[in-house]
Amino acid sequence: MLRFTLAAVFMAIALPSALAAPGAGAKASGQFNFYGSNSRSALSSARDYSGNLRRYAEGGAGDVRGRTAMSPIVAKEAVDSIEHSVAKSEKYLAVARRQAEAAADKEAVTTLDQIGTHLAEVKKCCRDLAECCEMEAIDGTRSAACCKELEAALGKAIAAHDKLVPPSAATGHGPMPAGSHHP
Numbered sequence: 001m002l003r004f005t006l007a008a009v010f011m012a013i014a015l016p017s018a019l020a021a022p023g024a025g026a027k028a029s030g031q032f033n034f035y036g037s038n039s040r041s042a043l044s045s046a047r048d049y050s051g052n053l054r055r056y057a058e059g060g061a062g063d064v065r066g067r068t069a070m071s072p073i074v075a076k077e078a079v080d081s082i083e084h085s086v087a088k089s090e091k092y093l094a095v096a097r098r099q100a101e102a103a104a105d106k107e108a109v110t111t112l113d114q115i116g117t118h119l120a121e122v123k124k125c126c127r128d129l130a131e132c133c134e135m136e137a138i139d140g141t142r143s144a145a146c147c148k149e150l151e152a153a154l155g156k157a158i159a160a161h162d163k164l165v166p167p168s169a170a171t172g173h174g175p176m177p178a179g180s181h182h183p
Contacts, residue, residue, distance in 0.1 A: 033165050035092045035093070035095045035096040035099070036092070036093075036096045036161065036164050036165035037165050038088075038092045039088075039089040039090075039092035039093045039096065039115075039161065040089075040158060040161040040162075040164075040165065042085045042086070042088040042089035042092065043085065043086070043089045043122075043154055043157050043158050043161065044158060045081075045085040046081075046082045046085035046086050046089070046122075046150075046154055047150075047151055047154040047155065047158065049078050049081045049082045049085065050078075050082055050129075050147045050150045050151050050154065051147070051151060052078065053074075053075065053078040053079075053082075053129075053143070053147050054143075054144045054147030054148060054151070056070065056074060056078075056140075057070055057140035057141070057143045057144035057147065058140070058144045069137070069138070069140060070133075070138040070140045070143060071138075072133070072136070072138060075132075075133035075138050075143065076133060078133075079126070079129055079130045079133050082126060082129070082150070083126055083130070086119070086122055086123065086126060089119070089157075090119065093112060093115060093116070093119075096108070096112065096164070097109065097112050100112060108164060111160060111163050111164045112164065114160045114163075115157055115160045115161060115164065118153060118156045118157035118160055119157055121153040121156070121157075122150065122153045122154055122157055124153075125146065125149045125150035125153045126150065128146050128149070128150075129143065129146040129147060129150055132146045
């Protein structure tokens with residue numbers, strides 16, 4: 001119990017400073033790329049989960065009406081993972097937005113707005129998928145169709161991300177830039 005209390009106190013103290021927007025030099029110091037790249041990674045993870053669920057739904061055993069049967073446990077786990085990854089991406093994007101606004105980077109803010117529009121579509125697809133997977137007898141064919149729509153929406157968001165932080169910048173492991181490395 002003491003360990004939990006200490007962890008809660010630490011989080012209460014550390015979290016606000018960790019999420020605070022750094023100065024205008026954040027993009028130059030690589031922090032902007034860090035948050036933008038991690039947001040993209042989270043969306044890629046969501047797309048991977050959706051693809052895995054779609055392949056599972058397409059390949060499951062059929063029921064008497066020809067629908068693909070799915071395990072509710074598997075479906076819930078996948079939907080939870082997708083929603084978690086999207087929420088994680090949104091958290092990183094919020095930090096990237098604060099940094100872009102602090103730096104008066106209108107191009108980055110415009111791209112973040114585009115990503116936000118795509119994320120609204122992603123979240124709608126997540127709700128549709130969750131609805132498909134909340135039934136007692138899950139229709140795998142319908143779930144697979146929901147996954148395809150979700151993957152397409154995630155693809156649009158990821159493509160917009162590539163304008164924000166080009167993949168070469170996101171994967172580079174060059175030297176650490178000078179300056180503060182704390183968010």
